[in-house]
Amino acid sequence: MSNVPSNLKYAASHEWVLKNADGSVTIGITDHAQEALGDLVFVELPEVGAHYAADKEIAVVESVKAAADVYAPIAGTVTEVNQAAADAPESVNSDAYAAWLFKMTPDNLADVDALLDAAAYQAVADAA
Amino acid sequence: MLKKTVLNSAHRALNARMVDFGGWDMPVNYGSQIEEHHAVRMDCGMFDVSHMCPVDLVGADCRPFLSRLVANDVAKLTVSGKALYSAMLNEAGGVIDDLIIYFLTDTRFRIVVNAGTAEKDLAWMLAKAAEWKMDVTITQRRDGESTNGGALGIIAVQGPNARAKVWQVLPQAKAATEGLKAFFAAEVDQYFIASTGYTGEDGYEIMLPASEAESLWNKLKDAGVAPCGLGARDTLRLEAGMNLYGQDMDETVSPLDAGLSWTVAMKDDRDFVGKSALTAAGQQQQFLGLILLDKGVLRGHQKVITAQGVGEITSGSFSPTLQQSIALARLPLGVAIGDEVQVDIRGKLLKAKVTKPVFARNGKAVI
Numbered sequence: 001m002s003n004v005p006s007n008l009k010y011a012a013s014h015e016w017v018l019k020n021a022d023g024s025v026t027i028g029i030t031d032h033a034q035e036a037l038g039d040l041v042f043v044e045l046p047e048v049g050a051h052y053a054a055d056k057e058i059a060v061v062e063s064v065k066a067a068a069d070v071y072a073p074i075a076g077t078v079t080e081v082n083q084a085a086a087d088a089p090e091s092v093n094s095d096a097y098a099a100w101l102f103k104m105t106p107d108n109l110a111d112v113d114a115l116l117d118a119a120a121y122q123a124v125a126d127a128a
Numbered sequence: 129m130l131k132k133t134v135l136n137s138a139h140r141a142l143n144a145r146m147v148d149f150g151g152w153d154m155p156v157n158y159g160s161q162i163e164e165h166h167a168v169r170m171d172c173g174m175f176d177v178s179h180m181c182p183v184d185l186v187g188a189d190c191r192p193f194l195s196r197l198v199a200n201d202v203a204k205l206t207v208s209g210k211a212l213y214s215a216m217l218n219e220a221g222g223v224i225d226d227l228i229i230y231f232l233t234d235t236r237f238r239i240v241v242n243a244g245t246a247e248k249d250l251a252w253m254l255a256k257a258a259e260w261k262m263d264v265t266i267t268q269r270r271d272g273e274s275t276n277g278g279a280l281g282i283i284a285v286q287g288p289n290a291r292a293k294v295w296q297v298l299p300q301a302k303a304a305t306e307g308l309k310a311f312f313a314a315e316v317d318q319y320f321i322a323s324t325g326y327t328g329e330d331g332y333e334i335m336l337p338a339s340e341a342e343s344l345w346n347k348l349k350d351a352g353v354a355p356c357g358l359g360a361r362d363t364l365r366l367e368a369g370m371n372l373y374g375q376d377m378d379e380t381v382s383p384l385d386a387g388l389s390w391t392v393a394m395k396d397d398r399d400f401v402g403k404s405a406l407t408a409a410g411q412q413q414q415f416l417g418l419i420l421l422d423k424g425v426l427r428g429h430q431k432v433i434t435a436q437g438v439g440e441i442t443s444g445s446f447s448p449t450l451q452q453s454i455a456l457a458r459l460p461l462g463v464a465i466g467d468e469v470q471v472d473i474r475g476k477l478l479k480a481k482v483t484k485p486v487f488a489r490n491g492k493a494v495i
């Protein structure tokens with residue numbers, strides 16, 4: 001069974017979103033997503049400073065088995081990327097919530113509140 | 129409704145991640161595909177390949193039938209137990225399937241065909257036997273189908289310690305199988321034990337009554353053989369440079385363009401289905417390997433840009449042995465091993481090096 005922490009928000013496309021105190025958000029892929037993909041071997045991160053619309057392809061994670069797009073859960077500008085995750089993709093398998101992928105400044109912070117909560121995402125993951 | 133092999137509940141008991149593999153509910157891994165891959169290269173792993181279909185041929189015309197049916201030449205099979213890898217072609221020279229033929233006696237052969245192609249293969253064989261008026265009875269032995277009680281399961285045990293593990297569990301098989309060179313089979317009681325495989329490692333593929341498959345699987349597991357899913361099977365065969373039907377070749381691809389020239393016996397007078405088309409078309413492309421020099425993962429259908437024109441990757445993944453991405457590709461004639469080419473990955477052109485189409489075998493890199 002995959003792990004869905006209750007302090008995070010989620011997108012149905014299997015990203016998690018953490019609201020930070022400074023108004024930025026930290027984003028990664030869920031435990032369910034890493035488990036479905038299997039051993040990750042490559043992570044392609046976005047460029048810092050780039051702006052993305054919501055639901056736009058923003059990063060790529062590839063396992064031995066397949067490539068999967070990561071989508072921007074909300075509209076915003078990339079402020080930081082986690083190079084450590086790109087250097088060691090297997091860290092996403094070990095702990096998908098510690099191995100974040102990038103941070104964004106949302107266009108509208110309220111967009112984050114409109115994302116799925118843990119219970120709603122669990123239902124999405126169970127149906128997948 | 130997905131089809132299930134006789135080992136389905138055994139996979140589920142091991143918490144395998146199950147996927148729809150061509151209509152079959154099969155394990156893709158039991159946790160980590162990469163660990164399973166290394167287990168086979170370094171020690172010993174086992175795969176349920178009971179979705180593949182054994183087909184028995186019995187009758188006076190086995191040899192003349194197979195001589196016309198497949199592109200390789202069964203005249204090479206002179207010693208009982210010897211196996212032969214071949215493509216079965218259509219009239220246009222495209223590959224209907226790739227298969228292994230085991231020679232038992234002049235009136236008895238066994239063929240093993242791919243899971244997803246078994247039905248069309250059987251229909252083709254039956255039609256050709258009737259058309260050529262051959263005295264040959266064709267019986268499929270795959271579990272879950274009509275086999276007249278002769279349903280078989282297949283477990284592939286692969287890796288440097290595979291033989292020792294099999295003898296530990298089936299001591300009665302040791303005498304008949306310890307002298308088996310690569311690509312032979314021996315029949316021991318109800319077991320058909322072949323020194324064939326799809327990993328580039330030593331080992332056996334064991335066919336046995338379906339009702340006994342789970343017992344053997346559990347005994348092998350208790351002996352320390354790692355259960356391995358189809359994910360590891362794919363990266364192992366890719367590293368070993370072995371073609372996968374449906375990806376590296378299909379009915380629209382000539383075996384000469386898919387790296388299978390070594391299996392096509394063109395030179396003598398023997399006629400076989402597809403020969404005239406192959407002779408007329410000749411080789412149009414070459415089948416080579418690629419190693420990605422930049423970071424990323426090569427995948428099937430990515431375009432390869434070379435000085436001689438555009439080619440295409442047919443299979444690609446990350447190589448756990450090389451720790452780099454590798455691929456098999458059909459490239460224009462004139463491209464040479466060692467050339468640097470570009471691969472279009474999501475619109476970016478990444479650098480790759482052309483290699484022989486074999487990357488790792490017998491526990492180590494060969495590139």
